[in-house]
Amino acid sequence: MLFLVKSELTQLPPFPPQQVKEIMVEGWEKVVNYQKQGKILAQGMFAGRKGGCVIWDVESVEELHILISQSPIFPFLETEITPLISIENALESVKSALEAKQTSKE
Secondary structure: OOEEEEEEOOOOOOOOOHHHHHHHHHHHHHHHHHHHHHOOEEEEEOOOOOOOEEEEEEHHHHHHHHHHOOOOHHHHHHEEEEEOOOEEEEEEHHHHOOOOHHHHHO
């Protein structure tokens, strides 16, 4: 299942700046590792903002929740999750609708 996850840092963690940077490094290293595993298809930071987005490819929303909630920065993020369908599935859906309409006209 595909999911678009957008997250923004809504508050700075109540830790010294050095520790905040260490937490950020640990979180992004997890993202890189998930990308190597094929669980993340794309990711990026928002320019000029404290946030970013990730496209996940996981088995379920439960798996997604487990993975994103393991991030050390998770408690400080505002997160929005949007389920996605592939372009191939969208294309098949439109083709089926066209075919059904053509069949009903005959």
